[in-house]
Amino acid sequence: MGKDRKVIVLLSGGLDSAVCLYWALDKGYKCAALNISYGQRHEKETFYAHALCKKRKVKLTKIKINLPWLEGATSLVGKNAVIPDEPLKKIKSAGRIPSTYVPARNLIFMSLAASMADSTGAQKIIAGPNAIDFSGYPDCRPQFYKPLEKVFKEGTRAGACGKEIKIITPLIKMSKTQIVRLAVKLGVPFNMTWSCYSGGKKPCGKCDACKLRAEGFKKAGIKDICR
């Protein structure tokens, strides 16, 4: 297997990133997974990221970053943060960004993945942002990732040596239903993924992540065995 088959998969442990991991393995990429904790309210996803990697014999690198400015800037971080129950459609139609947006999270994730890629000789980063059935976060859209590849080209050792680090986002234009169908096709174990923003024993069923997931399964006509 050539060196260009080496990839970094950003793996939160949510459904979308799990599909990305299985997609990459199915394509024959030699995967190294990266899981990043940034002080979110619970570590459930990380638990599942670990389980998925164990199952598929993929090396997982877990890192933790503590970003004090996030407290108060997003409802996903901080003990007193409250996950909103305002309908997503209402927020999006008003042109607002949900309070669950984490400032520059995907940029931080991509930067860390680029550092890992530039250090280990991986030439691709695979991640699971989605710009169709999504929460309206700006850093989940294709127009964010395109200039970022240019940044990688200009700012890394790989780029300086004529070996670019590419970003692959296989799910970015898929509906949640299409993602669920792809997951079934690839054999992703749904009970080893976690989407809910809250960290209870079972998913809350009320947050945006739960609602988007439930709708995807419903439309695909598939039973979710996460809970």
Place this chain on the structure above:
Amino acid sequence: MGKDRKVIVLLSGGLDSAVCLYWALDKGYKCAALNISYGQRHEKETFYAHALCKKRKVKLTKIKINLPWLEGATSLVGKNAVIPDEPLKKIKSAGRIPSTYVPARNLIFMSLAASMADSTGAQKIIAGPNAIDFSGYPDCRPQFYKPLEKVFKEGTRAGACGKEIKIITPLIKMSKTQIVRLAVKLGVPFNMTWSCYSGGKKPCGKCDACKLRAEGFKKAGIKDICR
């Protein structure tokens, strides 16, 4: 003072970032400083970043990130890493990048600063990369920072709301001599800055950072009181 006067200054505690802090204060910006430790061999710079902020009454946010893949990928991280003494001119003329290059470091720094800016309403990030008397790192050049602003525009809440986060690099086209002269003009206390890659009691005088600094002072005809 309007909200647009709020800036994040990336402050390592080295000479260049200290000049940036003093430059920003001189311009009347309302500064918040950000210092990032990434497992480098010593914490001397961080000590001075703290001292500078105390002196100028600037709030300093210090964060630590542990990136396991850097061990072996740069000579600045790891207990067994050796700072090279190969002449910089030789490395650069051979088109190589020095072993002191830290993969995607400035991208990580910028991403974290963007997250802080997007969380706190700052619309500018001020940093001290230099592309003239420098070590040849790709992420110190203007062509790296330009597409990054586009990334900020597309991937942040600020950008989505029509308020861009700009990157200001006041020293990027200055010679080290010009930087030293500017430092004198702004009253930067040289004895409260640290450039050396090693963490001894005194600067080693042998590493690229020491050599570039010494040459700058020499050409400016100014005595360095760092040591």
